[in-house]
Amino acid sequence: MNMRNKMQEDLTDVLNEIDDPELGIGIVDMGLIYRAEWNAKGIDVEFTTTSPSCPFEEILFQDINDILSHRFHEATSIRVRLVLDPPWTLERLSENARRKLGWTRTEDESSAHSSAAPGKAKLSRRCRTANFVRPRNFIN
Numbered sequence: 001m002n003m004r005n006k007m008q009e010d011l012t013d014v015l016n017e018i019d020d021p022e023l024g025i026g027i028v029d030m031g032l033i034y035r036a037e038w039n040a041k042g043i044d045v046e047f048t049t050t051s052p053s054c055p056f057e058e059i060l061f062q063d064i065n066d067i068l069s070h071r072f073h074e075a076t077s078i079r080v081r082l083v084l085d086p087p088w089t090l091e092r093l094s095e096n097a098r099r100k101l102g103w104t105r106t107e108d109e110s111s112a113h114s115s116a117a118p119g120k121a122k123l124s125r126r127c128r129t130a131n132f133v134r135p136r137n138f139i140n
Helices: 003-015 057-071 095-101 107-114
Strands: 033-039 042-047 078-082
Touching: 003 033, 003 057, 042 057, 057 078
Parallel strands: 042 078
Antiparallel strands: 033 042
16 A cells, blocks of 8 residues: 555544544544545545534534644644535445444345345345334434
8 A cells, every 4th residue: 555545544544533423423434524635735624514504513623623633743734624515415324334323234134135036025024124224223
């Protein structure tokens, strides 16, 4: 891995240490980071919130600034910007976030689904809906 890719990976890993205040899932896994780049001018981060009226916007902004300045003190500058367009959607959730929310099939359910007759979806034992498991409580 070259140095630039390593720096980018480190940046992403550090940002993912910040949890979404409501769900307790890393903001990278939540898909709240639209852009995070370490370049010759410093670090540039663009983030969003799950809704335009999110009450945690300022907290996230400060958390991002704090962790970056603490962990990457050699960066010449750190620029963090809130971006609301395009709006955040559930499609931005990583597989890790979906798993933590209980929105992925377990191995048993996946194999049961694949053995179902063509044209008939196997229903989940947990929620009685096809193809996904009902989310657990949001609090861990």
